[in-house]
Amino acid sequence: MxxxxxxxxxxxxxxxxxxxxxxxxxxxxxxxxxxxxxVDSKNHPFYNKDQKLQKKADRIDRFNKRYGKK
Missing domain, CATH: 4.10.80 (Rhinovirus 14, subunit 4)
Structure with a gap:
């Protein structure tokens, strides 16, 4: 080296x-x-099966951006 x-x-x-x-x-x-x-494996959604909850929250946020009242 x-x-x-x-x-x-x-x-x-x-x-x-x-x-x-x-x-x-x-x-x-x-x-x-x-x-x-x-972030570690005990609190990250990917590792602790809360990934579905995160996806649902993302979909709700995306919907509110498109169609939500301003």
């Missing part, structure tokens, strides 16, 4: 939205070595 062209590869802690902590290594630059994730 060439010297001086690669980013630093440091250990960081990933703090999930439910409080779970995972230690990993990354090239991500963080101030205090902690990355706070807003």
């Amino acid at each position: 060439k010297k001086g062209i690669h980013p630093e590869y440091n250990e960081i802690t990933v703090l999930m939205s439910d409080g779970t902590e995972i230690k990993t290594r990354s090239t991500m630059q963080t101030k205090d070595g902690v990355y706070k994730s807003e």
